[in-house]
Amino acid sequence: MNNGSNMKKVSAVVVTYNRIELLKENIESLLNQNTKSLNNIIIINNNSTDGTKEYLETINNKCVKIYHLNENIGGAGGFNYGIRKFIEETTDDFVWIMDDDTIPKLNALSELILASDKIGAFGYLASNVRWINGEFAKMNIPSIDSKNWLEKMDFDNAYPRIKKATFVSLLFSRSIIIKYGLPIKDFFIWGDDTEFTQRISINEPSYFVTKSVVIHKILKNEGSSIFEDSSDKSRLARYRYGFRNGYYTSKKNGKNALAIQWLYIAKTLIKLMFFKTTNRYFKIKMLFKGTVQGFFFNPVVEKLQENEGENDE
Structure with a gap:
């Protein structure tokens, strides 16, 4: 090298x-x-x-x-x-x-x-x-x-x-x-x-x-879906990050992106409410928790300067 x-x-x-x-x-x-x-x-x-x-x-x-x-x-x-x-x-x-x-x-x-x-x-x-x-x-x-x-x-x-x-x-x-x-x-x-x-x-x-x-080399070749996920609650709890982060990103990208995000949230909620899934109420809780957190989530985008650290290699 x-x-x-x-x-x-x-x-x-x-x-x-x-x-x-x-x-x-x-x-x-x-x-x-x-x-x-x-x-x-x-x-x-x-x-x-x-x-x-x-x-x-x-x-x-x-x-x-x-x-x-x-x-x-x-x-x-x-x-x-x-x-x-x-x-x-x-x-x-x-x-x-x-x-x-x-x-x-x-x-x-x-x-x-x-x-x-x-x-x-x-x-x-x-x-x-x-x-x-x-x-x-x-x-x-x-x-x-x-x-x-x-x-x-x-x-x-x-x-x-x-x-x-x-x-x-x-x-x-x-x-x-x-x-x-x-x-x-x-x-x-x-x-x-x-x-x-x-x-x-x-x-x-x-x-x-x-x-x-x-x-x-993931275990299964499938996308991440809270509806289909059969993990225990400790792993399902991670989905709140997905809903929070997705809401923030769509909010930042304008009205059309936000509308698409709301449609995704609505479709997911309907599936969780009316179709067979594991840990139904916990999953709904994570959807609501993450989405509400997304309303207020406003993280910092960190930037670096080029002269922040050239080393002798």
């Missing part, structure tokens, strides 16, 4: 929490990327309790920079912290962000770099996220205006414009981070990626890179 002077340099940021075996696989795939552009791997350990800290402390590679947090600040907080470290403690050109259960193909980064060369200026580039069986990962399909674009896609020559994407293999330039700030850490989980990518793509053309493939 040693770079030539003219090569674009990249920091990967990985946020991890209690998925040690997937994290091992993730780090191995990063270290084996078929490009020398990857200059730093920044691991944010969100106070894991499964031996992750002990494992990370065995890594002897100066390119792997490890930060152990004293509390779990959620995915949003973890990405906020990791991207901040990218700006403050490296001079790399791009940041490549992902969860610990993201396993990039060995050419995933080189295809993103190739796309950046071909496209020129961009807000962000999103990889082609697949599930373990090769199907599209349903949680990670980016928002594109064209109907049935997945079926029509020319996967050898395609960089379609996108409006939003998830934090599963996205590439941002240093200048874009400086201009638009960090993900909102107060989101904690859910919706931080939607808000952040929409914040950028509303002004900066952003693209889906079909040949940059990563595998998202």
